[in-house]
Amino acid sequence: MSDQPDQSDQPDQPDWTDGRPIFMDLADRIAADIIAGLIPEETQVPSTNELAAHYRINPATAGKALNRLVDQGIVYKRRGLGMFVATGAPDALRAARREAFADQFVRPFVQEGRRIGLTIEEIVALVTKERA
Amino acid sequence: MTATTPTSGARDLASGHVPGITLRHVTKSFGATEVLTDVCATLTPGRIYGLLGANGTGKTTLLACIAGHTFASGGEIRIDGRDPREHAPTLSRLCFVREDQAYNDAFTVADILAVMPAFYPDWDIETATRLVRRFRLPWRTRSKKLSRGQRSALAIVLALASGAAYTFLDEPYLGLDPTARGIFYDELLAAYAASHDRADDPRPGRVAAPAPRTFVMSTHLIDEAADLMEEVLVLDRGEIVLQADVDDARRTAFVARGLDAEVKALGVGRELLSSRRLGGITSATIRGELSAQDRRRADEARVSIEPASLQELVAAIGLHGGTDQLAPHSVGSTHGEPLAQTHSLAAESESDQ
Numbered sequence A: 001m002s003d004q005p006d007q008s009d010q011p012d013q014p015d016w017t018d019g020r021p022i023f024m025d026l027a028d029r030i031a032a033d034i035i036a037g038l039i040p041e042e043t044q045v046p047s048t049n050e051l052a053a054h055y056r057i058n059p060a061t062a063g064k065a066l067n068r069l070v071d072q073g074i075v076y077k078r079r080g081l082g083m084f085v086a087t088g089a090p091d092a093l094r095a096a097r098r099e100a101f102a103d104q105f106v107r108p109f110v111q112e113g114r115r116i117g118l119t120i121e122e123i124v125a126l127v128t129k130e131r132a
Numbered sequence B: 001m002t003a004t005t006p007t008s009g010a011r012d013l014a015s016g017h018v019p020g021i022t023l024r025h026v027t028k029s030f031g032a033t034e035v036l037t038d039v040c041a042t043l044t045p046g047r048i049y050g051l052l053g054a055n056g057t058g059k060t061t062l063l064a065c066i067a068g069h070t071f072a073s074g075g076e077i078r079i080d081g082r083d084p085r086e087h088a089p090t091l092s093r094l095c096f097v098r099e100d101q102a103y104n105d106a107f108t109v110a111d112i113l114a115v116m117p118a119f120y121p122d123w124d125i126e127t128a129t130r131l132v133r134r135f136r137l138p139w140r141t142r143s144k145k146l147s148r149g150q151r152s153a154l155a156i157v158l159a160l161a162s163g164a165a166y167t168f169l170d171e172p173y174l175g176l177d178p179t180a181r182g183i184f185y186d187e188l189l190a191a192y193a194a195s196h197d198r199a200d201d202p203r204p205g206r207v208a209a210p211a212p213r214t215f216v217m218s219t220h221l222i223d224e225a226a227d228l229m230e231e232v233l234v235l236d237r238g239e240i241v242l243q244a245d246v247d248d249a250r251r252t253a254f255v256a257r258g259l260d261a262e263v264k265a266l267g268v269g270r271e272l273l274s275s276r277r278l279g280g281i282t283s284a285t286i287r288g289e290l291s292a293q294d295r296r297r298a299d300e301a302r303v304s305i306e307p308a309s310l311q312e313l314v315a316a317i318g319l320h321g322g323t324d325q326l327a328p329h330s331v332g333s334t335h336g337e338p339l340a341q342t343h344s345l346a347a348e349s350e351s352d353q
Helices: A022-035 A048-055 A059-071 A089-115 A120-131 B007-014 B059-066 B109-119 B125-134 B148-161 B178-200 B222-228 B246-251 B260-267 B292-300 B310-326 B345-350
Strands: A075-078 A082-085 B021-030 B033-043 B048-052 B074-079 B094-097 B166-170 B214-218 B231-236 B239-245 B253-259 B271-278 B281-287 B304-307
Touching: A022 A048, A022 A059, A022 A089, A022 B246, A048 A059, A048 B178, A059 A075, A059 A082, A059 B178, A089 A120, B021 B059, B033 B059, B033 B231, B048 B059, B048 B222, B059 B074, B059 B094, B059 B166, B059 B214, B094 B148, B109 B125, B109 B148, B125 B148, B125 B178, B148 B166, B148 B178, B178 B222, B222 B310, B231 B246, B231 B310, B239 B246, B246 B310, B253 B260, B253 B310, B260 B271, B260 B281, B260 B292, B271 B310, B281 B310, B292 B304
Parallel strands: B033 B239, B048 B214, B048 B231, B094 B166, B166 B214
Antiparallel strands: A075 A082, B021 B033, B021 B074, B231 B239, B253 B281, B253 B304, B271 B281
């Protein structure tokens, strides 16, 4: 955001700077809150306007994030009431994340290890050491 | 946000009126200087737009033309199908506070706010009072004594409290500190959301639901304000050169960084917007999309690819417009020239600061 620090009045702003569309980052952030149990199953998720005000983003962007979660079956719409977390959503999200784990984390991790001259055995050894 | 087709919009359609702002080949000259050369755009109502571009590209002039503050030299401007200069009810639904707005010097902030209901039928005194308090504007200070930041704050108060269906904000942040900018963002979104809620849920007794408000905001603080905008229009040398959803606009350019020859190879057939050199390393902002194959090749050639920020894209478009005059190497090059082998990045970078 601004080059001048402003702790007092900064909204709860995720780092949007990685170039991904903002609505995807926002959808991920809501999903992370659902996995963490901050928004339990069958409870209401914040509305488009609440999300827009909180993150200081265009309401259309917030709407896109919610629609993405609707498409994924994570939240659903109750007519006239708003959006709610679907039953089983945390488990479904965790399963999806497990599936993406290799692509998102293991591959870049191994690539970086190779780049700096680690063998695959050394990388595995490091992972094993983490368990301790 | 399903409120883009409110009942009033449907009514306008029925009578042959296109809702929103339609600009067809708008031109504006001051003497021999042509500021707007050919502006064409369609703005759907009920959205927040960013009007972006370098200094002197005609942003203020365009806003003044749309808002009916000045006459365009040619072309057609329609708001909800009407020419605002010939239709008083339409004119009363527009609010434009110039960045260099002149007020009666003897008027205090309180005086200025007191006359506003005469201009804006939907003037919202509660919003005005709250904003004056939040911005800590002095009620009893004469307008000529206001600081730059206070003048900006006053312009924001007028724009947001006007309730105008079409509200134009011209560089609303000049002189505002980060705290005041934060207040502006919050209040803009609040005014916008409130107008959508009213449009979605008309009060009983109203003839028709009011259309949700449309905001068009020109600014240089692009990356800070980009998240508030739904769509951006980029003005360059008197024309709209890009109109897109913010996310789509971001995807139209990328920054490639690597060895000069490799970056150059990647840029062949694409439009170079700007480039900078550091020894043998070139960092270039290039317009165009990359296929998965392009990305793989770039990775093999140790060229890193980052998405360009909106600010970088707009700055690069502005800079690009200037390179024709600045770089003797590129004489005769046209605005959208693809990177030719003869048009080396090294030559380009010399015109770069």
